[in-house]
Each structure stands twice: as C-alpha cells, then as structure tokens.
Amino acid sequence: MSRDVHSENGKNRREELRSKVEMPDQLEETELLVGGTRAYRRNALMMVFAGLFMIIATVLLLIFTDHFFFVLPFVGLYVAGLGVKKLTESTSPEVEEVEETTKEPNDEKKMIIARLNCRILPLDRARLFRIPLDNLLMEQGYGEVDGSGSQLSAQYEVAYCCLDIVVNQINDEIIQFIKTRLEDLGSPKGSLLMVNYLELPFGRNEGLALYLKDHDLPSKPQDYEANHLFREIQQLVNGVGSIYGCWNGREESALYLYGPSFEAMKERLANYVQTLPLSQKARLEQIA
Secondary structure, eight states, rough: HHHHHHHHHHHHHHHHHHHHHOSSSSSSOOOHHHHHHHHHHHHHHHHHHHHHHHHHHHHHHHHOOOOSSSHHHHHHHHHHHHHHHHSSSSSOOHHHHHOOOOOOOSOOOOOEEEEEOOOOOOOHHIIIHHHHHHHHHHTTSEEEEEEEEEEEEETTEEEEEEEEESOOOOOHHHHHHHHHHHTTTTTTTTTTEEETTTTEEEEEEEEEEEEEEGGGGGGGGGGGHHHHHHHHHHTTTTTEEEEEEEEOOEEEEEEEEEESOHHHHHHHHHHHHHTTTTGGEEEEEOOO
16 A cells, blocks of 8 residues: 555656656757867868978978978968868858758668569560559559669579569568569569568469570571460460560570479470470470
C-alpha cells in the first residue's frame, strides 16, 4: 500500500514538473554555428600566417642569399589581406546559409534488387519483367522499378540480369508481393531477391539454351533464317515453354527458352535438332 502511494505521488510530481517547462518555439543551433565559426576563423588565421611567412621568407632570403623574389612578398600580402578580411567578418557565409531539414525515416526510399537467372537482352528484359512489374508496383502504391542491368560473361553472353526496385518500405507483404509477381511473370529458378544483405531465392521456371555454330550454317540459309527458326521452335515447345530471347556471339548463337520443365522442352526439341545442318555442332544446355 505504501509503495503504491509513493508511486502515485512520484507520477503526480513528474506531471507537475513537465507542465512548468516552457519549450521555445524554435531551438537555436548554437553548437552548429559555433563550430562553423571556429573553423572559419581558423582558416582565416592560417591564411594570415601563410601570408606573413611569405613576406618574412623573402626578407631572410634577401639577407642570406642576396636573391630577391619579386612576386613572393606581393602574394604574401594578398593572402594575408584575405585572411584579415575574413577575420573581420562575424560568421562564415557558409554557416549563415545552413538550413536544417528534418526527414522522417519513413520518407526515405528503400532499395530491393531482383537478380533474375535469365539470359535476356535489355529489350526482352523490359518487355518481360521491368515494365509489367513497374505497373504492378505502382498500382499497389508500393513503389517502382527504378533501373535494370545485365551481367555479361567472358564471351559477352548475358549471365543474369537485375531489376532495381525502389519501395516505400520493406516488409514481408511487399517482399512476398514482388516474389510472387516475378514468378507469375516467368522468372526462372535460381533467381534471388536481395534485401538488406539477405538473398531470398525465388523462381519457378527452368531454362534451356539451344546453341548453334554460326560458321557451320549452310551458304544458303533461307531454310534456317532466324525468324523461320524462331517460329518453328516456338511451335514445337508450345504449351511447355516459351522463347524469352536470343544471343549472337562471335562463333555461335543461342535461343533461350524457359518453361516449367527442362526435360519437357528438351524432349520436344531433340528430334528437331537432329534435322538441322551439321547437327553435331548444335547442343541443348540447361541454364536454370
């Protein structure tokens, strides 16, 4: 009982003291101004001493070496004069122009990087992932896709690509939203969502690359012209995969296909690859 009474008295005492405290309308940044002024004056004094040193050095050189450096004393006078002028000023102009701005932590944008295990060129990256995800994020008011890029291999083939996602805040809801939407858009397995030094795996599709040697194609390539090849392969994998993009290297070219199952796409293409000229030079490779 006694403890409760003392606790109540202490609480009333604190409330009474708080009511007596008068808070000013604006807090003066005295510490900032004093620090800035001291630094400003210190620099001015250094300029004065530097100017005087030049003048004294000129006199000593004239006495001991009989050489007179005509320009040095005038430079010293000029530097010392600037220092004296700065010392006469009350405060530094830089400090007077300082405006304190406060920003709430929630106002700062947060960055999430989506590293897609997908070998696609910039136009395909924008068509398949960047533009659709940007629209989805803005519809929900979560943020936007601020940029994108690709990492190239030693053969200048795309190894993976990234999306720079700027969000209003980072929480489980937004992270799950981004992962789910990217998977719905067809992101491959092995993709990573990089959030605050954490790497969160995601992705559903598997990937297949069809490599062809450029210099092994026939001299009359009308039957193997790129658009014709593209249409034939897309028809073969229809229902089990889709062509995301292509790549043209110095010695070979590639078509990149992604779908739920690598084996299903490979089975559809195995016989077709055997019909290509010099088919022993073509290869199918799993890339996701």
